[in-house]
Amino acid sequence: MTLTKAQIVDNLFAENIFTKAESAQIVETLFEIIKQTLEDGEDVLISGFGKFSVKQKNQRRGRNPQTGDPIQLPPRRVVTFKCSGVLRDRINHGG
Known part of the structure; x- marks a missing residue:
């Protein structure tokens, strides 16, 4: 089975620290930072x-x-x- 971005958001939300929208924003921001860093070499x-x-x-x-x-x-x-x-x-x- 493959872990998807949606499942990462759900797991973060399940920790009861962030709302689902906040969890999704955190994951999106993290991946965007990683992508930009790699794009910059x-x-x-x-x-x-x-x-x-x-x-x-x-x-x-x-x-x-x-x-x-x-x-x-x-x-x-x-x-x-x-x-x-x-x-x-x-x-x-x-x-």
Whole structure:
């Protein structure tokens, strides 16, 4: 099962600290800050969770999967995620 943004809002609302509208605004603002930071080429480090980084991919040769014809793939930026040791331990050892 996949955790959705709506479920994050519901979980935050369930803590009885914020209204549903406030919870939705907090989540939206958090994701907007993360997106803007990554768009600017900066890393996002969340202690105990992991690090999001923007990496540059060079131009490379590829292949059209339908026709098999060779193509040039343009340079691009991709987001990578490396989880923290704390998260890795929780995933592998159940907490």
